[in-house]
Amino acid sequence: MEYKKFDCNSYNIHTIKTDKFKTVRMEIIFSREVDKKEMPIFSFLSDLLTDCSKDYERRKDIAIRLEELYKATFYGTTSKVGNLFTISFIMDFIAPEYIKEKNYLENVVAFPFTILNHPRVKNNEFDLTNFNIVKRRMLENIVSIKESSDRYALVNSLDAMDNNSATAYKVLGTKEDIDNITPSKLYDYYHTLINSSNCDIFIIGNANMDEIANIIKDNFKNRVIKLKRPSLLVNNSVRKKPLVKEEKSKFIQSTLVMIYNIKGLDKKEKNIDFHVFNYILGSGGISSKLYQKLRNDNSLCYGVRSMYLKNDELLIIEVSLDNKNVLLAEKLIKKCIKEMQDGKYTEELVEDAKKNLIFSLKINSDNNVSVLSNYVFHIFDNLPLLEERCEMLKQVTKDNLIKCGKALNLNTIYVQKGSDNSEGN
Amino acid sequence: MKEINLKGLNETIYYDECNNGLKVYMWVNKKVNSFYGTLSVKYGSIYNEFIVNNHKYKTPRGVAHFLEHVKFNEDKDTTAHDFFFKTGCDTNAFTTFHYTNYQVFGSEDAPKNVVHLLDFVQNDYFSKQIVNNEKGIIIEEANMGEDDPYTVMLFKHLDNIFNNYEHKYAITGKKDDIKAITLEDIKLVFNTFYHPENMFLVVTGNFNPYELMEEIKENQDNKKFKKYKNPKRVIKKESKEIAKEYEEININVTNRKIKIGIKVPKKTIKGYDDLHIRIMLQYLLMANFGQTSDFRDELLEKELINDFYFNREIFDDYVVITFTIDSKYKNEIIDLFNKKIDNLTLSKETFERMKKCLLASLILNYEDVEEVNSMIQSEILSYGDIIDNIKEIEENITYEDMLKFMKELDLSKRSILILNPIEEDK
Numbered sequence: 001m002e003y004k005k006f007d008c009n010s011y012n013i014h015t016i017k018t019d020k021f022k023t024v025r026m027e028i029i030f031s032r033e034v035d036k037k038e039m040p041i042f043s044f045l046s047d048l049l050t051d052c053s054k055d056y057e058r059r060k061d062i063a064i065r066l067e068e069l070y071k072a073t074f075y076g077t078t079s080k081v082g083n084l085f086t087i088s089f090i091m092d093f094i095a096p097e098y099i100k101e102k103n104y105l106e107n108v109v110a111f112p113f114t115i116l117n118h119p120r121v122k123n124n125e126f127d128l129t130n131f132n133i134v135k136r137r138m139l140e141n142i143v144s145i146k147e148s149s150d151r152y153a154l155v156n157s158l159d160a161m162d163n164n165s166a167t168a169y170k171v172l173g174t175k176e177d178i179d180n181i182t183p184s185k186l187y188d189y190y191h192t193l194i195n196s197s198n199c200d201i202f203i204i205g206n207a208n209m210d211e212i213a214n215i216i217k218d219n220f221k222n223r224v225i226k227l228k229r230p231s232l233l234v235n236n237s238v239r240k241k242p243l244v245k246e247e248k249s250k251f252i253q254s255t256l257v258m259i260y261n262i263k264g265l266d267k268k269e270k271n272i273d274f275h276v277f278n279y280i281l282g283s284g285g286i287s288s289k290l291y292q293k294l295r296n297d298n299s300l301c302y303g304v305r306s307m308y309l310k311n312d313e314l315l316i317i318e319v320s321l322d323n324k325n326v327l328l329a330e331k332l333i334k335k336c337i338k339e340m341q342d343g344k345y346t347e348e349l350v351e352d353a354k355k356n357l358i359f360s361l362k363i364n365s366d367n368n369v370s371v372l373s374n375y376v377f378h379i380f381d382n383l384p385l386l387e388e389r390c391e392m393l394k395q396v397t398k399d400n401l402i403k404c405g406k407a408l409n410l411n412t413i414y415v416q417k418g419s420d421n422s423e424g425n
Numbered sequence: 426m427k428e429i430n431l432k433g434l435n436e437t438i439y440y441d442e443c444n445n446g447l448k449v450y451m452w453v454n455k456k457v458n459s460f461y462g463t464l465s466v467k468y469g470s471i472y473n474e475f476i477v478n479n480h481k482y483k484t485p486r487g488v489a490h491f492l493e494h495v496k497f498n499e500d501k502d503t504t505a506h507d508f509f510f511k512t513g514c515d516t517n518a519f520t521t522f523h524y525t526n527y528q529v530f531g532s533e534d535a536p537k538n539v540v541h542l543l544d545f546v547q548n549d550y551f552s553k554q555i556v557n558n559e560k561g562i563i564i565e566e567a568n569m570g571e572d573d574p575y576t577v578m579l580f581k582h583l584d585n586i587f588n589n590y591e592h593k594y595a596i597t598g599k600k601d602d603i604k605a606i607t608l609e610d611i612k613l614v615f616n617t618f619y620h621p622e623n624m625f626l627v628v629t630g631n632f633n634p635y636e637l638m639e640e641i642k643e644n645q646d647n648k649k650f651k652k653y654k655n656p657k658r659v660i661k662k663e664s665k666e667i668a669k670e671y672e673e674i675n676i677n678v679t680n681r682k683i684k685i686g687i688k689v690p691k692k693t694i695k696g697y698d699d700l701h702i703r704i705m706l707q708y709l710l711m712a713n714f715g716q717t718s719d720f721r722d723e724l725l726e727k728e729l730i731n732d733f734y735f736n737r738e739i740f741d742d743y744v745v746i747t748f749t750i751d752s753k754y755k756n757e758i759i760d761l762f763n764k765k766i767d768n769l770t771l772s773k774e775t776f777e778r779m780k781k782c783l784l785a786s787l788i789l790n791y792e793d794v795e796e797v798n799s800m801i802q803s804e805i806l807s808y809g810d811i812i813d814n815i816k817e818i819e820e821n822i823t824y825e826d827m828l829k830f831m832k833e834l835d836l837s838k839r840s841i842l843i844l845n846p847i848e849e850d851k
Contacts (some may be wrong), residue, residue: 067778071782140751144677147678
């Protein structure tokens with residue numbers, strides 16, 4: 001893979017040339033510091049901007065054009081990683097080597113900029129028809145979280161932990177946030193997005209990257225501001241005594257969420273060692289400690305999740321199960337954590353976990369989205385590239401993992417209580 | 426070893442068969458680091474009644490899925506997960522109506538890991554204790570399904586479409602079915618269906634197909650299998666009538682959902698095989714209801730829907746077309762969809778544009794090792810073999826063929842399911 005950077009003054013183009021994939025992926029990423037009020041507005045904007053434009057007034061018109069471009073896909077999305085908020089516009093298209101049509105590359109690369117540069121706006125506000133379509137979709141996405149027991153429990157547990165923490169902020173916001181957005185306000189934020197946000201464009205695939213960079217430069221101009229990239233770290237405070245909260249729900253199963261702070265680890269420990277720690281604890285699937293204790297030894301659940309939020313310095317363990325087993329599960333999770341802190345696992349297990357993570361990284365390199373994402377965080381946060389991470393993983397020792405364990409402090413125990421009408425096992 | 430060249434796509438599938446009847450399909454991509462091996466057993470959740478040598482067997486619902494769970498135990502203390510954890514591979518499995526699929530996904534030593542996939546699936550170790558321990562886990566999995574409104578919605582929909590087909594029942598079985606499953610049931614279905622003649626192996630990714638095949642053949646030749654019993658699934662007679670034409674239920678959805686199902690007897694579209702039915706229906710549905718359709722656009726602009734999606738699936742002798750619509754306005758929506766379904770159209774321009782997409786789709790189908798693997802599985806299960814001229818088949822479908830197909834479709838048997846948010850229950 002050949003990486004190349006094109007500095008275009010107010011934005012950068014990063015290209016990764018490889019013949020591994022038949023698809024070319026282009027991500028236009030605007031980035032800002034997390035802001036609770038701004039995130040729902042930009043999320044609305046990213047959806048609306050890919051739903052219509054001056055030349056393509058309806059989503060249908062965009063869809064027809066994408067079919068003409070050999071079934072290309074184009075969409076907008078927002079996400080929050082720690083304290084970094086990104087608004088991305090993503091275009092996937094078939095590599096030019098397969099298409100004989102004249103000007104194909106120029107047409108397909110220019111398309112997203114045609115849309116972004118020319119929104120469907122009249123009298124300084126977005127068209128109301130498109131606005132309302134997107135608004136309904138946003139509201140539906142916001143409320144639909146209540147349909148999923150684990151997602152709902154996760155969001156509520158973070159709110160319980162600290163609703164003023166960036167970790168708990170919702171990218172889509174609330175119904176009230178969306179109701180407060182108007183077509184003219186949204187157009188103001190369009191200018192903020194284009195003129196006052198960091199912008200990086202990443203492209204991966206088999207194409208002439210110099211030619212692509214030139215097409216982009218021709219189609220994306222007049223940006224003036226370049227800001228300092230924000231730090232990704234969210235400083236979640238530690239509790240002396242864990243918060244315990246229980247809420248009723250209409251689900252059959254109960255969901256237990258346990259949130260741990262991770263404090264005092266350096267960059268390498270966070271980027272590398274903690275992944276090995278978490279693999280042995282719970283993210284390593286059915287062979288992990290949590291699965292063994294909760295599922296295999298006690299038949300309490302179908303699955304258990306152990307999520308490491310590196311930039312939020314949190315470890316979150318989540319399990320759905322019969323209400324009568326919640327206390328036992330909590331006890332077993334604490335026991336697993338204790339065993340991890342005390343190093344109660346073999347050196348062999350550590351070596352196997354490292355090997356598995358290295359294999360996973362190798363498999364990731366077969367996926368254009370994963371490779372591109374790795375480059376994004378390499379640029380944004382100095383995350384080592386896949387090959388370097390493989391080498392660093394090999395150096396991890398059991399002592400490193402014990403240190404990871406000692407960095408944990410239980411912050412919150414949250415129970416979303418099921419309806420209790422299950423007969424149990 | 427046979428090389429199947431996919432015409433017009435510059436792709437090759439390697440095919441071979443072991444002495445015991447196990448069929449092996451391989452697709453090689455030297456540019457990737459990974460390999461993906463899947464062993465499929467043609468035995469799924471709808472096989473709970475079957476006949477062997479004129480003797481009819483009936484097992485509790487959910488046995489196929491239960492067997493999938495306990496199959497990972499290799500002996501009292503060892504599971505397949507232990508082996509694959511050591512070799513750095515991921516392993517998993519799933520059960521559908523029609524088959525059970527076991528997978529291994531890794532980046533090194535494909536032969537060793539694929540052979541172990543065969544070993545653990547073909548291993549006949551089961552115990553009462555393992556069966557009893559697994560019940561609690563599977564009951565929690567079934568509870569997860571009951572907590573998921575989309576799973577509930579799917580099975581309620583199929584329940585309303587079909588009178589007798591087993592597809593109307595949850596793949597996991599209900600709690601009582603799971604509790605009723607015994608060690609004897611597990612052994613019975615394993616001994617009946619888990620035979621190499623009733624399995625096929627698909628391996629995709631970076632490996633040497635000749636080396637792999639040699640290892641597979643050696644492994645299979647060293648195992649003894651009893652004669653294949655050739656079990657026949659009991660397919661209950663299903664009338665063309667809809668089981669329930671209209672139902673409203675209250676469920677944990679935040680916005681009302683409307684499901685419209687159309688039951689089309691395959692015998693009413695004679696002259697079309699399953700492959701043509703799938704392709705031509707897809708064209709027709711995309712043109713009338715897809716992202717580029719006027720119908721969808723109008724519903725969105727009139728604020729009648731948030732969104733909707735559709736699919737078409739073949740269940741034995743019937744094709745079922747399903748629309749799932751997110752809308753508050755049930756009466757208007759049912760009326761508009763009914764009118765649209767009664768008046769399907771297809772312009773030549775739209776048809777030609779969709780065919781232009783075909784080339785890209787067929788090329789991109791052969792990119793991801795997992796997707797290629799699933800596509801091969803799907804072809805074997807649906808058509809019994811690899812379709813080596815898919816591009817030609819799709820290119821040969823003309824606009825006139827489509828118009829004829831549209832005329833012959835009988836879309837009159839419809840079922841409506843309304844899912845209201847629980848709040849409306851009050």
